[in-house]
Amino acid sequence: MLCYSNRSATRISLGRMREALGDCLMAATIDPNFLKAISRRASLYEMIRDYGQAAIDLQKLVSLLTMQVEEKGGATDKISHMNELKQTQARLADVEEESRKGIPLNMYLILGIESTASAADIKKAYRKAALRHHPDK
Known part of the structure; x- marks a missing residue:
C-alpha cells in the first residue's frame, strides 16, 4: 500500500494524474484507513475539479482523524492529530463550497x-x- 501511495506521489509530480489516482485507489483498497492515500486522493480529485468525490474523501479523513485523536494517549501525538484534523476540516469546508458552485471537471x-x-x-x-x-x- 505504501508503494502505491509513493508511486502516486511520483506520478503527480510527473503530471500523470489519471495513473496517480489509480494508485491512490489501489492503496486505499488495500488499507481503507491509510490516511495519506485518502488525503492524496482527495487532492487529486480537487485538481481535476471533482469536488464531490474530494468532499467524500475528506469526510472520511475527518472521521478517521477524529478516531485517532480520541484513541491517542500521548500529548504530542494528540496535538499533531488535532492540528491535522482542523486543517482537514477547513479544507473540507472549502471543497464543499467549491462543490456547490458546480464547476465542471x-x-x-x-x-x-x-x-x-x-x-x-x-x-x-x-x-x-x-x-x-x-x-x-
Missing part, C-alpha cells in the same frame, strides 16, 4: 494535456485514453 488534466493543446492533440489523447479503457482490450 478539468478534462485537459484528466487527459494529461495542456489547456492550450491543439484539436489534433486533444483527439490523440482522447483516443489513447479510449484504447486504454476499452473493454475489448
Whole structure:
C-alpha cells in the first residue's frame, strides 16, 4: 500500500494524474484507513475539479482523524492529530463550497494535456485514453 501511495506521489509530480489516482485507489483498497492515500486522493480529485468525490474523501479523513485523536494517549501525538484534523476540516469546508458552485471537471488534466493543446492533440489523447479503457482490450 505504501508503494502505491509513493508511486502516486511520483506520478503527480510527473503530471500523470489519471495513473496517480489509480494508485491512490489501489492503496486505499488495500488499507481503507491509510490516511495519506485518502488525503492524496482527495487532492487529486480537487485538481481535476471533482469536488464531490474530494468532499467524500475528506469526510472520511475527518472521521478517521477524529478516531485517532480520541484513541491517542500521548500529548504530542494528540496535538499533531488535532492540528491535522482542523486543517482537514477547513479544507473540507472549502471543497464543499467549491462543490456547490458546480464547476465542471478539468478534462485537459484528466487527459494529461495542456489547456492550450491543439484539436489534433486533444483527439490523440482522447483516443489513447479510449484504447486504454476499452473493454475489448
